[in-house]
Every structure is written in C-alpha cells, then in structure tokens.
Amino acid sequence: MEYVLVQVLIQxxxxxxxxxxxxxxxxxxAWL
Incomplete structure (x- = not known):
C-alpha cells in the first residue's frame, strides 16, 4: 500500500x- 502511495506521489x-x-x-x- 505504501508503495502505491509513493508511486502516486511521484507521478x-x-x-x-x-x-x-x-x-x-x-x-x-513571451519575454523574447
């Protein structure tokens, strides 16, 4: 479960x- 949460956070x-x-x-x- 924590691994999935880490993957979601990274994404x-x-x-x-x-x-x-x-x-x-x-x-x-826009400045150029």
Missing part, C-alpha cells in the same frame, strides 16, 4: 514539475 510531483517547466518556458518565450 503528481512530476506532473507539477512539468506544468511549472512549461509555464516557465512559455513565460520566457
């Missing part, structure tokens, strides 16, 4: 990081 964190990265890239391109 959520990776999704958040990807969203932040895409937002940052879009903001950089």
């Amino acid at each position: 959520v964190l990776s999704a958040v990081l990807i969203a932040l990265a895409t937002a940052a890239i879009r903001r950089v391109f």
Whole structure:
C-alpha cells in the first residue's frame, strides 16, 4: 500500500514539475 502511495506521489510531483517547466518556458518565450 505504501508503495502505491509513493508511486502516486511521484507521478503528481512530476506532473507539477512539468506544468511549472512549461509555464516557465512559455513565460520566457513571451519575454523574447
């Protein structure tokens, strides 16, 4: 059960990081 929770946490964190990265890239391109 804990293993499943860890996997879910990793997926959520990776999704958040990807969203932040895409937002940052879009903001950089907007500045360009």
